[in-house]
Amino acid sequence: MAEWLALAAFAVLLVLPLGIGPYPVRLATVIFMWAALAGAWNLLAGYAGSVDLGPVVHYGVGAFATAAFMLKAQLPFLVSVVLGGAVAMVIAYALGTPTLRLRGAYFAIGTLALAESAKEVALAWDRFVPFPLTGGSAGVSLPLATGYVLFYYVMLAVMAGVTGAALSLQRSKFGYGLRAVGENDRLAEASGVNIHRLRRRLYVGSAFAIAVTGGTAGYWLSYINAAEMFSTAMTFQMVVMALLGGLGTPFGPVLGAMFLTLASEYLGTRFVYYYLIFIGAIIVALSLFAPAGLSGLVQLARRRRIEGAT
């Protein structure tokens, strides 16, 4: 049911930019971007139980690698962003091999430290490496893109890809293995699951989605710097959106991203100076009264309706 609804929504979104002006398209692009990021984070945390507090590593790597392919190799954007995603996958493989062996809170702390280290390395890169990439604290300017519809479609594709991946985990061998790892990793191991290899496959896959999002955001903004691309504020926004929407549910991150982006947009224009207080209050209220997130609320409402009908 939810799948068909999502497919119909996707079809509408495919033709949406034809009918509306630039502002709604840009707003939708922002929602897709956050839905893709929160969704990629949710794959690891919601299905495999690994709380990654360093997803910005892939975001930053994607942004700077995409910029480098565009500026230094003069490659077109779409080629660059896919190559940037590939670079992030290689780096994620190398970083994930040791860090994914950490359990529970240690993995969270380890990845948080990893993100901060990545930021420092990016800031210092141009001073120490003869191949400049990041522009240090000055950052890198990218060529101005013509039009905004391209970004809409790329972000839509990444969001759809991540959501599709989450749906495929519901009923597949890989998905069952991951959920087993998330529920009880020792028992999964004793049942024949190679838990490190499974987690790493997911980590590398989600790194690609996050890096493509980072590369696209960089070109969209036409200016990137390490402090912002590797900022932990990005991480926490992904976490909050995934939790608000519903951890471990395929559509939760999309709901969370939509809700929080629209709420910020609406409240931000009404109450310019203190809208963040309202956002904070909403987050607190939702986590108190709907701990399973917005998806949980939707399910509860549906169950009530079914019970009411009988």
Added chain:
Amino acid sequence: MSVLEVRGVTKRFGSLVALNDVNFTLTENEILGIIGPNGAGKSTLFNVIAGLDTPSTGDVVYRGRSIAGLRPDAVCRLGIAKTFQIPQLFPRLSVAENVLVAALYGHGASLPDAERQAHEWLAFVGLDGKAGLAAETLSVAERRRADLARVLATGAPLILLDENMAGLNQTEVEAAVALLRKVRERGRTLVVTEHIMLAILGLADRVVVLNYGEKIAEGRPADVMRDATVVKAYLGDAHG
């Protein structure tokens, strides 16, 4: 032909010697009981065989191949699966999905095959009525049977049962013993640790007795029960 050989296995945790030069072999399709007082090293022995612990010295050989130091998932796929002393579950997966995971990854079954096998094994242990429930809703006795179904679903020919009858009442123990005999009829080899002597006497072909990490006796259950060292280990000197 010997299925498993434990050769001079010693396991130290710091200065504590949990296992000291333990040797035994296991033949195809037998049921071996491992008994001994609390802290004798039974669970450590199982952990060493199943890859959850690495022996300090000595070797574990499964069908001619050394498996000491292999990871638990590799040991499982090779053909040795173990239940846990405190029965473990994937709490929010359904009972059927718990068993399904083992069939998928224990011997690489495809999803439709694994689903069929999961239901067969649940029927085998008498839990088919609970297949769709969340595993966390099961009682202790049901958890033990679910754990058994999971281990059977891995397809492993050698099964280690770590006090699979603890916490069960008399009737449940009798049912469990009958069930394990049926498992053997399916061609599996079993190693069973147990505190319940009656269960071991009625079930095992042979027993190995551990005390303070050392093997103090081995033989047919009835003989071992009369062995003076064994009686002393269990009851102390002044039993009269």
